[in-house]
Amino acid sequence: MNKKILITGGSGFIGTNLALSLIERGHEITVLDNLSEQIHGENPETSELYNLTKDKVNFIKGDVRNRNDWLKAIKNQQIIVHFAAETGTGQSMYEIEKYTDVNINGTAIFLDILANDKEHGIEKIVIASSRSIYGEGKYQCETHGIVYPTERQEKDMLKSDFSVKCPICDSNAILCATDENSKIHPSSIYGLTKQAQEDMCMIAGKSLKIPVVAFRYQNVxxxxxxxxxxxxxxxxxxxxxxxNGNDINIFEDGLESRDFVYIQDVVDATILGIEKESANYNVYNVGSGVRTNVLQVAEALINQYNSDVNYSVSGNFRLGDIRDNYADLTKIKRDLGFDPKVDFKEGIRRFCNWVSSQEIQKDSYNKSIDEMKDKGLLK
Structure with missing residues (x-):
């Protein structure tokens, strides 16, 4: 059955791709987005993402921190997909008020509206959570079995010891796939705000008898x-x-890794959560289930672009960054039949082909690094 679906942050990367796929499936889409300059550039009206859906959705330019914008957006909707959020792990460590205001307060406003407006027509909420809520994730200690390490210590990393330690005996721990029952203990403000969003939606949804589905996305x-x-x-x-012909600075020893999941796989998983009742009141990891380290990323990109830029492994590190993480997909495969289709090799090829068709963007990386150095977050 076709639904009226509101996507907050729907002009962002995941939101745009989801909107296009949902429209193809016959759903009617409304987008609430503030067209942030950080994502859409200095002239958001020319943003490729914004223009991909501009004439295909009911677009509302607004802010999730504004109650009136929420009231306008929620009217006549049946499903809310809540993507609107500030998303930089490093940036969250010094823009704490902004991240808390957008991610937590912005979520609180729409839940408050649903709790106090008995005439609304919302039938389901889908919330974008994040793998960052797991902190360092799930590990095994040879002595103590499954453990959930705390954040790595600056004193160790200053000595180029980037390994994750058993929280009991301080020996090096062995990485495991992180499942949904793993301990939730974020190591960044961003991760904390995503945990809060997920918990708030689940608690309010159960109280209001509105089904909620939370997706803990890996690196999309x-x-x-x-x-x-x-x-x-x-x-x-x-x-x-x-x-831009600029060399790449690789943090730590280059062996830190992430679970990179291709955008269409993320969209497919999210649609399953929207359309399947079996997803209701559940949280799911969404990833590829495979870890790829930063050295592999740099080498793959340089090869795809046939570039002669160099990379160096500097030993720099950011406070709040995790070492490794990859998703255990057992639950989402069992409940929703989700199975990622695009592996990293193919995904990188598609991504790089697209990048090569785009206008070269201004490289603001050094500005972001200077900000973190100035705040004492980059060592």
């Missing part, structure tokens, strides 16, 4: 992601460096 990438945002998206940041 693909054609269409912002190439001008120096705060988030390592593939975009490295690509913009390469296209």
């Amino acid at each position: 990438y693909g054609p269409g992601q912002s190439l001008s945002n120096p705060y988030t998206g390592i593939l975009s940041i490295f690509s913009t460096r390469i296209k």
